[in-house]
Amino acid sequence: MxxxxxxxxxxxxxxxxxxxxxxxxxxxxxxxxxxxxxxxLFAFRLGLQNAAEDGARAALQYQSTIDGRKNRAVNVAISKSNWMPQVVKPVVSAQICRAEGSNECTPLTCGPAWSQRCQIEVLVQANNLESLLPPMPSFAVPSQIAGKASMLLDLR
Structure with missing residues (x-):
């Protein structure tokens, strides 16, 4: 043994x-x-994207002016992103521009003709995510997230 x-x-x-x-x-x-x-992070990003899409859809509702549509889109996007904590209060912006197929937004006169069609672009951004999320290495957490949506407007 x-x-x-x-x-x-x-x-x-x-x-x-x-x-x-x-x-x-x-x-x-x-x-x-x-x-x-x-x-x-993905839940916050999805919420911001949803707020931007709802804001862009709200611009399709009838308003007497183009600026009225823009203001309606911003107000709806703000109300849909109010669930975010105050630390990362989202910033909402909207612009109406020509829909010419390019990524550049050129503010020109909009009209009912196909060549004069316009679109609204709604952007909802949240900054200061480091103060909300648990601490992680800085390369792993983005400093801001955003949701962006655009919608072709009918100006009849």
Whole structure:
């Protein structure tokens, strides 16, 4: 019968499970922490996108002037983003411009003709996310998130 080496005896293995648990727990906790933080970011981003889309849809409701449509879009986007905490109060902006297929928004006269069609672009931004989310490395959390929507306006 072979003799058991002293380093393999049960009394020298005491605490091995505690060390394994500590290593596995740190990895598990880091993954769980990241999932919660990014889940909150995605929820905030989805809420901002929803507010921007609702604001753009509100511009389709009849208003007597183009600026009235723009103001209606901003007011609806603000009311839909009021659920955000005061620390990251969203900033809403809207602009009406020609829909010429380019990414540039040129404010020209809008009309009922196809060549004079206009669109509204609603942008909802939230800054200061570092103060709301649990602390993470700065490369992992964006400083701002935004939702953007555009809608082709019918000016008849």
């Amino acid at each position: 072979k003799a058991i080496p002293a380093s393999a005896s049960p009394c020298f293995q005491r605490g091995a499970y505690a060390i394994e648990f500590a290593v596995v727990f740190l990895i598990f906790f880091a993954v769980l922490y990241a999932v919660i933080c990014y889940g909150m």
